[in-house]
Amino acid sequence: xxxxxxxxxxxxxxxxxxxxxxxxxxxxxxxxxxxxxxxxxxxxxxxxxxxxxxxxxxxxxxxxxxxxxxxxxxxxxxxxxxxxxxxxxxxxxxxxxxxxxxxxxxxxxxxxxxxxxxxxxxxxxxxxxxxxxxxxxxxxxxxxxxxxxxxxxxxxxxxxxxxxxxxxxxxxxxxxxxxxxxxxxxxxxxx
Amino acid sequence: xxxxxxxxxxxxxxxxxxxxxxxxxxxxxxxxxxxxxxxxxxxxxxxxxxxxxxxxxxxxxxxxxxxxxxxxxxxxxxxxxxxxxxxxxxxxxxxxxxxxxxxxxxxxxxxxxxxxxxxxxxxxxxxxxxxxxxxxxxxxxxxxxxxxxxxxxxxxxxxxxxxxxxxxxxxxxxxxxxxxxxxxxxxxxxx
DNA sequence: ATTATCTATAGATCTATAGATAATGC
DNA sequence: ATTATCTATAGATCTATAGATAATGC
Numbered sequence: 001x002x003x004x005x006x007x008x009x010x011x012x013x014x015x016x017x018x019x020x021x022x023x024x025x026x027x028x029x030x031x032x033x034x035x036x037x038x039x040x041x042x043x044x045x046x047x048x049x050x051x052x053x054x055x056x057x058x059x060x061x062x063x064x065x066x067x068x069x070x071x072x073x074x075x076x077x078x079x080x081x082x083x084x085x086x087x088x089x090x091x092x093x094x095x096x097x098x099x100x101x102x103x104x105x106x107x108x109x110x111x112x113x114x115x116x117x118x119x120x121x122x123x124x125x126x127x128x129x130x131x132x133x134x135x136x137x138x139x140x141x142x143x144x145x146x147x148x149x150x151x152x153x154x155x156x157x158x159x160x161x162x163x164x165x166x167x168x169x170x171x172x173x174x175x176x177x178x179x180x181x182x183x184x185x186x187x188x189x190x191x
Numbered sequence: 192x193x194x195x196x197x198x199x200x201x202x203x204x205x206x207x208x209x210x211x212x213x214x215x216x217x218x219x220x221x222x223x224x225x226x227x228x229x230x231x232x233x234x235x236x237x238x239x240x241x242x243x244x245x246x247x248x249x250x251x252x253x254x255x256x257x258x259x260x261x262x263x264x265x266x267x268x269x270x271x272x273x274x275x276x277x278x279x280x281x282x283x284x285x286x287x288x289x290x291x292x293x294x295x296x297x298x299x300x301x302x303x304x305x306x307x308x309x310x311x312x313x314x315x316x317x318x319x320x321x322x323x324x325x326x327x328x329x330x331x332x333x334x335x336x337x338x339x340x341x342x343x344x345x346x347x348x349x350x351x352x353x354x355x356x357x358x359x360x361x362x363x364x365x366x367x368x369x370x371x372x373x374x375x376x377x378x379x380x381x382x
Numbered sequence: 383a384t385t386a387t388c389t390a391t392a393g394a395t396c397t398a399t400a401g402a403t404a405a406t407g408c
Numbered sequence: 409a410t411t412a413t414c415t416a417t418a419g420a421t422c423t424a425t426a427g428a429t430a431a432t433g434c
Contacts, residue, residue: 025307026307027218027220027303027304027307029218029220029221030220030307101306107355107356107359109303109306110303111302111303111352111355111356111358111359112218112300112301112302112303112304112355113218113303113304114358114359115292115300115355115358115359116216116217116218116221119361122359122360122361123361123362125359125360125361126360126361126362126365129356129359129360129365129369130365150372150376151376153353153368153369153372153373153376154349154372154373154376154377156352156356157348157349157352157353157356157369157373158345158348158349158352159352160352160355160356161302161347161348161349161350161351161352161353161355162344162348162352164298164302164303164306164351164352164355165298165302165320165347165348165351167302167305167306168298168302168305168306168313168316168320169313169316169317169320170310170313170314170316170317171314171317174317174320174321177344178320178344178348181341181344181345182344182345182348185341185342185344185345186345189380
């Protein structure tokens with residue numbers, strides 16, 4: 001039982017990270033506190049020294065989850081290998097992303113759950129959608145730069161819809177057809 | 192306490208309809224048996240004379256829910272007023288649909304939940320996605336008829352993604368911007 | 383006699399809290 | 409002394425079942 005204040009900060013972060021993954025995998029109501037704490041190597045009783053309520057953890061975890069994909073594409077945008085619009089699409093619409101919602105786009109995994117969440121959670125979603133629109137806008141081809149913000153909303157919706165539908169079907173051929181077709185048509189439209 | 196066999200068939204259908212609405216509103220795990228039975232004017236005990244399990248009701252309710260929107264656009268397609276591709280889009284991307292998931296498109300409301308459902312439920316989703324692709328394909332402009340099936344998958348994904356995102360945000364201006372922008376860009380792309 | 387529905391409840395699960403335990407840190 | 413974590417459990421909720429009740433339908 002080691003429990004310095006440093007340990008506590010690390011423990012807190014570990015719980016948030018695990019929740020960010022498990023909530024994207026199982027939905028916002030799909031995993032209990034006891035299970036999350038167990039995955040963090042702890043027991044249920046300690047939870048409320050870290051969070052006021054389950055909802056408080058959900059909000060924190062969503063904040064962390066949203067940050068993940070955004071950090072990734074922003075880093076790619078400003079980093080050494082500037083990502084093209086096409087590679088952004090391929091980075092989103094592939095089988096690895098489809099099969100790993102826990103580390104993927106939060107909207108792709110939880111848009112439906114967010115729609116049913118309270119106002120505070122949906123305010124976070126608003127803020128993040130704005131971020132995502134801006135992020136996607138930066139990757140748009142030169143010809144769309146002037147109306148980039150508007151132009152970014154269609155591909156963003158199509159990406160979220162396509163990965164949701166690709167995950168919802170049991171037929172793998174159909175699932176891959178959805179991913180590949182939407183990827184191709186989005187690229188064609190931008191060319 | 193009236194309970195002829197005719198009554199029972201009607202009661203069964205009433206429970207399914209109520210579930211189809213409430214599951215789209217609250218998510219596949221968001222409403223309990225007692226609440227559904229109460230809305231149908233019944234009590235919880237009678238439930239299992241109608242359904243083997245809660246899951247069995249969910250499957251039946253999804254079947255009914257999927258049928259709703261499809262019946263609507265198919266009727267429009269073959270009916271007196273042939274719906275245009277543009278009016279199909281407007282029929283989907285508007286505030287009334289956004290604000291009434293209980294009577295709207297099942298994928299728009301439940302794609303994320305379906306992705307986390309068992310294989311049997313996702314098999315139903317596969318079948319229905321195929322139906323929806325065909326339904327949308329019939330509305331495509333003349334120039335896209337040859338590759339209609341492929342061409343239908345992008346707008347379908349964009350519609351589902353856009354309504355999910357429009358519901359997920361708390362900011363009404365942003366929500367309307369999503370609906371209107373995706374509608375306009377889809378129409379422009381088809382023109 | 384059969385059965386559609388009712389009331390009541392068993393058993394499981396989940397959030398949150400109470401009180402004990404064993405470290406930290408002044 | 410304080411506190412991070414533990415064990416144990418209260419209270420709520422949810423699915424499913426048991427047994428009673430009051431209609432249907434032979």
